[in-house]
Amino acid sequence: DAKTTQPTSMDCAEGRAANLPCNHSTISGNEYVYWYRQIHSQGPQYIIHGLKNNETNEMASLIITEDRKSSTLILPHATLRDTAVYYCIVRVVGETSGSRLTFGEGTQLTVNP
Amino acid sequence: GAGVSQSPRYKVTKRGQDVALRCDPISGHVSLYWYRQALGQGPEFLTYFNYEAQQDKSGLPNDRFSAERPEGSISTLTIQRTEQRDSAMYRCASSSAGSYNEQFFGPGTRLTVL
Numbered sequence: 171d172a173k174t175t176q177p178t179s180m181d182c183a184e185g186r187a188a189n190l191p192c193n194h195s196t197i198s199g200n201e202y203v204y205w206y207r208q209i210h211s212q213g214p215q216y217i218i219h220g221l222k223n224n225e226t227n228e229m230a231s232l233i234i235t236e237d238r239k240s241s242t243l244i245l246p247h248a249t250l251r252d253t254a255v256y257y258c259i260v261r262v263v264g265e266t267s268g269s270r271l272t273f274g275e276g277t278q279l280t281v282n283p
Numbered sequence: 284g285a286g287v288s289q290s291p292r293y294k295v296t297k298r299g300q301d302v303a304l305r306c307d308p309i310s311g312h313v314s315l316y317w318y319r320q321a322l323g324q325g326p327e328f329l330t331y332f333n334y335e336a337q338q339d340k341s342g343l344p345n346d347r348f349s350a351e352r353p354e355g356s357i358s359t360l361t362i363q364r365t366e367q368r369d370s371a372m373y374r375c376a377s378s379s380a381g382s383y384n385e386q387f388f389g390p391g392t393r394l395t396v397l
Contacts, residue, residue: 202383213287213374213388214326257325263383270316270339271386273325 174258179278182252188245190277192258195239201260203234205243206271209254214273217243217256248281255279285309287389289375295395296365304360304392308377315358316376316386317350326374332358365396 175193182188194203205217218225218232220241225232231244245252255276261269288307296302308315314333318326328342334355343349347365352358362369372393376386 208325211372211391213376213391214386215388216385219383219385255325270328270331270342271318271326272328276325 174260174274176256176258176274176277178275179280181280181282182245182248184250184281184283185247188248188252188279188281190243190245190256190258190279191240192243193240194258194260197238197260198262200262202263203232203238203241204259204261204271205230205232206257206259206273207252207254208257208276209251214257214271248279250281250283253279253281287375287377287387289373289389289392291392292390293393293395295397297397298365298367300365301361301363302365302394304362304373304394306358306360306375306377306389308356308358308375309387311379312377312387313355313380314378314386315352316378317358317360318374318376320372320374320391322371329360362394365394367396370394370396 202219202221204219206214208214218227218230220232220234234241255278257273257276259271290305316331317329320326330340330350332352335352347363350360372391374391376388378384378386
């Protein structure tokens with residue numbers, strides 16, 4: 171799986187948008203971009219994933235650059251409960267088989283009141 | 284419905300003892316994964332199963348670690364002759380068929396080797 175680079179930490183004011191960047195310049199054509207987050211000592215939680223088009227769900231939006239070498243996770247209205255470590259993961263996926271998640275260091279997002 | 288469950292939630296053992304960690308995936312989930320997480324680090328992949336078949340065990344650190352899923356449901360991760368460096372949070376995850384699908388993580392088992 172391609173390597174990802176994320177800032178170690180970020181701060182955001184409650185109610186504002188949180189924009190978390192991720193660099194994955196060595197991504198290959200069959201690799202997807204996934205985002206998970208981990209709140210305190212809980213297990214990681216899936217947020218969103220995409221291949222090349224921008225994606226949006228009830229939790230967040232994912233913006234992938236045209237060359238796919240970087241992406242941004244957007245939490246449109248951050249709340250205190252969004253304080254967590256956010257992991258950007260690049261992985262090959264297949265229709266029938268599972269595949270590992272390779273977690274890096276992630277970004278510690280702190281949402282301040 | 285019920286999520287992924289793991290037992291025990293906490294395990295303290297003495298160096299040299301064997302331990303068995305259990306994972307009960309979400310009902311109907313085909314794929315089951317084991318990860319290990321050290322304090323302040325992201326989870327590290329250990330192994331995974333599709334049904335009862337172990338598809339990838341390349342993340343197991345050495346031959347003291349083994350895992351099984353004999354009936355394609357519950358899985359056991361066994362660590363023989365535990366060492367202090369084995370102390371970590373051991374997390375299990377499961378997903379439905381197809382690796383597009385998100386992995387749901389359990390609460391983890393905190394293993395402490397004295």
